[in-house]
Amino acid sequence: MPRTPNLNAMPYFESVVRRGSISRAAEELSVSPSAVSQQIKLLEQQLGVKLFRRTGRVLTLTLEGELLAQTVGTALRMITDAQANLGRTRTARRLNLRVSPSFGVRWLGPRLSDFVAQYPDWDLRVDAAPDPTDFDREVMDLDVRYGTGNWKGLHTQPLVHDYVLPLASPDYLAGLPADDPLSTARLIDSARAITQWDYWLWHNNITTVANRKTILMDRSSMAIQLALDGAGVVLESLALASAELAEGRLVPVTPDIPVLRFPAYWALCPARFTKRRPVRLFLDWAEKQAATHETEVAALISKHGLCTTDITPETQTLHPPNQ
Known part of the structure; x- marks a missing residue:
């Protein structure tokens, strides 16, 4: 049975994909670049695939990274929307x-x-x-x-x-x-x-x-x-x-x-x-x-x-x- 993925790492991964670099993701998340890198490394180890290709300072998604990015982005948007709807439902x-x-x-x-x-x-x-x-x-x-x-x-x-x-x-x-x-x-x-x-x-x-x-x-x-x-x-x-x-x-x-x-x-x-x-x-x-x-x-x-x-x-x- 597949292990449950490291959900804590998903926002880090999504931010790197969206912002295009680890440093910009770290700035958005108010953490250090090393913390972002560590979460990406742990996620890659758990999934057993490379998510990014690193050419100098440039990051590009691998095929596996592209597949994960599509799912994670959609899932996080759905969670954000649901949270907003719940808040409106309870307070309106x-x-x-x-x-x-x-x-x-x-x-x-x-x-x-x-x-x-x-x-x-x-x-x-x-x-x-x-x-x-x-x-x-x-x-x-x-x-x-x-x-x-x-x-x-x-x-x-x-x-x-x-x-x-x-x-x-x-x-x-x-x-x-x-x-x-x-x-x-x-x-x-x-x-x-x-x-x-x-x-x-x-x-x-x-x-x-x-x-x-x-x-x-x-x-x-x-x-x-x-x-x-x-x-x-x-x-x-x-x-x-x-x-x-x-x-x-x-x-x-x-x-x-x-x-x-x-x-x-x-x-x-x-x-x-x-x-x-x-x-x-x-x-x-x-x-x-x-x-x-x-x-x-x-x-x-x-x-x-x-x-x-x-x-x-x-x-x-x-x-x-x-x-």
Whole structure:
């Protein structure tokens, strides 16, 4: 296995290449010419190649030196740029936020313009990703994650509730038996949802045919679109599909069965991050948005003659991946 190169010597080598002589490199680096020469010698010994040809006082790169110079120059510029970006990220008026993808697109996205309007001097970076943040390795202030709230070692607080019920397009529902619509319906599941059809049917003591037709989608946004296209009945949350219900593009399939309600979207970060001003600002804003959303959902539920029942995510049999 090749030995790790002498990284301490790389800035010396790069400076000699760029400045064209050991003395000028020494002046730039504020060291003695002999110190520069020693670092170049050690690097050549370790690599087992000559990096420079010396003709009197003139230095020219060998072929091996040319190859190394191209790589070292690029690498040092990348490190310098990254260091500058990290400095700007940590000191600027900036919020770095990660969210679950479907939540980011369907719930947070339509509301972010309000946050920007309230805090016009803040820069905002939103990363929609399925995997939670590794706060020890990533520059991120806050994560809004779908799940049960069980993230050990992190501060967690519930933000948005799920209201889960079967939904379908009006045309698709019209083609189902009025007395038992789920008996012939194609059931659409989101693979990443906490509440899936198996649990919902069991919870409501509903038996369907053993060979029922199903569709399993990777994301809720995809499952909702499939229902809008009239492909089946989706079991979905009003955290993500309230606009479609409000507009009448999706309608309840089983209005006599209570809507399942439970905390599903959580803000999480290391406890010490809660003292950061951007985190406090965003959480205060998000809590107000969530309260407004709850009021809107309650109105929708009342409009359609529905009722709700509270459950805990832990009672459901499937593990809650990221939605």
